Amino acid sequence: MKNIVIIGGGIAGVETACTLAESGNRVTIIERTGDIGGKLNRWYCLFPDFKKADEIKKYLKERIAKFDIELKLNSEVDKAERNGNQWYVYTGNVRYTADAVVIATGYELFDATRKEELGYKIYDNVITQGDLEDKFRAGDFKTTLGENPKRVAIVHCVGSRDEKCHNLYCSKVCCVTGVKQAIELSKFLPETQIFCYYMDLRMYDKHFEELYRTAQEHHNIQFIRGRVSEVSQTPDHRLAIKTEDTLSGRPMKMKLDMLVLLAGMDTKKHNKKVSELFDVEREESGFLKSKDFHIGAGILSQKGVFAAGCCISPMSIKETIENARSSAVQINQYLKTL
Numbered sequence: 001m002k003n004i005v006i007i008g009g010g011i012a013g014v015e016t017a018c019t020l021a022e023s024g025n026r027v028t029i030i031e032r033t034g035d036i037g038g039k040l041n042r043w044y045c046l047f048p049d050f051k052k053a054d055e056i057k058k059y060l061k062e063r064i065a066k067f068d069i070e071l072k073l074n075s076e077v078d079k080a081e082r083n084g085n086q087w088y089v090y091t092g093n094v095r096y097t098a099d100a101v102v103i104a105t106g107y108e109l110f111d112a113t114r115k116e117e118l119g120y121k122i123y124d125n126v127i128t129q130g131d132l133e134d135k136f137r138a139g140d141f142k143t144t145l146g147e148n149p150k151r152v153a154i155v156h157c158v159g160s161r162d163e164k165c166h167n168l169y170c171s172k173v174c175c176v177t178g179v180k181q182a183i184e185l186s187k188f189l190p191e192t193q194i195f196c197y198y199m200d201l202r203m204y205d206k207h208f209e210e211l212y213r214t215a216q217e218h219h220n221i222q223f224i225r226g227r228v229s230e231v232s233q234t235p236d237h238r239l240a241i242k243t244e245d246t247l248s249g250r251p252m253k254m255k256l257d258m259l260v261l262l263a264g265m266d267t268k269k270h271n272k273k274v275s276e277l278f279d280v281e282r283e284e285s286g287f288l289k290s291k292d293f294h295i296g297a298g299i300l301s302q303k304g305v306f307a308a309g310c311c312i313s314p315m316s317i318k319e320t321i322e323n324a325r326s327s328a329v330q331i332n333q334y335l336k337t338l
């Protein structure tokens with residue numbers, strides 16, 4: 001029986017752990033927070049089918065309960081050492097011996113305060129899509145004026161595809177998240193006008209394009225190809241935005257009650273410590289560098305260290321689950337060579 005240590009108990013970490021335990025390995029998960037599930041603990045309904053995030057969490061809880069997996073919560077790795085084919089992984093005063101290590105630390109949302117011109121944490125009622133998920137969970141959308149918003153704009157590509165932030169990559173799932181949130185909001189607040197400001201709409205997977213059509217045809221969401229260049233607060237505590245319609249080239253102004261920023265995935269700071277502990281390479285973007293883009297995704301630059309989920313690249317939950325299972329196959333192949 002081989003020993004595996006997995007760092008991160010989100011979707012990727014738990015699915016990799018269960019698949020490896022299923023094939024007879026002894027698995028430990030080291031999770032920073034007090035629970036498994038990662039971002040599922042924050043998201044409310046999921047694209048593309050509006051399934052409750054809690055249902056996926058229930059699946060993970062039921063799956064993990066079937067195996068004798070050690071779950072070390074509220075813990076982080078402090079030190080890691082390699083001795084031949086073995087890894088020693090330390091958390092507090094506990095040392096784990098591992099034949100393979102899996103990094104499954106996911107991502108953080110881009111810190112939207114870095115885009116000062118968009119007014120996050122400067123003006124009331126400028127929020128991120130993460131904050132909007134909190135509002136869906138609470139079922140309360142009142143602005144700081146104590147009223148439901150009558151006009152809401154959603155801004156795409158905040159901190160992604162952005163040279164100034166040194167993040168050239170596309171976070172891949174925020175376009176469809178914006179479309180899902182616009183529909184969801186219009187279900188809660190049917191009288192509210194909702195606008196999406198986008199650069200391109202990347203509806204890359206099955207059912208996404210249909211969701212985009214539904215947003216326009218059944219929920220009257222207005223999609224404007226344009227950039228928001230400036231946000232300010234009006235004397236009556238509403239928001240004013242200046243935009244450029246990049247299709248017509250015309251500048252536009254709009255008054256709003258709420259602005260939602262679609263912050264991208266960020267791993268620059270997030271992956272730094274763990275990649276240094278295990279001495280694995282990262283890409284300039286911050287995502288962990290796989291040995292080969294085509295045939296080696298999740299195999300990292302150190303022997304015996306693998307990765308799964310969004311710490312490698314942006315992916316949806318479906319893709320994370322697929323990626324975790326395929327990482328487990330690669331790890332099993334590696335373990336057979338020991």
Ligand SMILES: Cc1cc2nc3c(=O)[nH]c(=O)nc-3n(C[C@H](O)[C@H](O)[C@H](O)COP(=O)(O)OP(=O)(O)OC[C@H]3O[C@@H](n4cnc5c(N)ncnc54)[C@H](O)[C@@H]3O)c2cc1C
Nearest residue numbers: 008010011012032038039046047105106107309310316317
């Ligand atoms: C705004 C937004 C909305 C989204 N909505 C959807 C959706 O509706 N449908 C969909 O399919 N996908 C959605 N996604 C994508 C989804 O969030 C990811 O696919 C999924 O979270 C990836 O899982 P993960 O386990 O790789 O990462 P995470 O969910 O980030 O989990 C990582 C885990 O690792 C832990 N961790 C981190 N660092 C450490 C450390 N150093 N030590 C120990 N533990 C650590 C964290 O606490 C966390 O539990 C959305 C993404 C965004 C940005």
Ligand code: SF4
Nearest residue numbers: 157170171172174175
């Ligand atoms: S998925 Fe859409 S919003 Fe997100 S970075 Fe890519 S183009 Fe921008």
